[in-house]
Amino acid sequence: MGAEVGEGDVVVESWPMPYAAIAWMLREVPRELFCGNARVHFQHYADRMNEPRKALRQARAWACWAIACEVRPDLEGDRKHEVQEPTLKEIEMALAKATSLSEAGRWRMVLNGQF
Numbered sequence: 001m002g003a004e005v006g007e008g009d010v011v012v013e014s015w016p017m018p019y020a021a022i023a024w025m026l027r028e029v030p031r032e033l034f035c036g037n038a039r040v041h042f043q044h045y046a047d048r049m050n051e052p053r054k055a056l057r058q059a060r061a062w063a064c065w066a067i068a069c070e071v072r073p074d075l076e077g078d079r080k081h082e083v084q085e086p087t088l089k090e091i092e093m094a095l096a097k098a099t100s101l102s103e104a105g106r107w108r109m110v111l112n113g114q115f
Helices: 009-014 019-028 038-047 054-071 088-100 099-112
Strands: none
Touching: 019 054, 019 099, 038 054, 054 088, 054 099, 088 099
């Protein structure tokens, strides 16, 4: 997720960013099996991002955070961590700017349950 790959890179054509895999794991892991709080993980990861490729990595982290919020609305955010959570539109725009329109579109499809 932190690699500088995008539209036109051969590897991305065969292996797109794993947004669908993240959604699947969050959906399929048995609720009684605690694997951490993905919402908090991606919230902290996105907000505490540093270089290299900060904008790219941050956009993808917030995209994963949004998937976690959608798939597992029962997971609470970290109330002690004061952060401005972006809107879905802001995430989509950041993804499109840092990566590509096609990656942003794939993310939006996964977020909408179409994968």
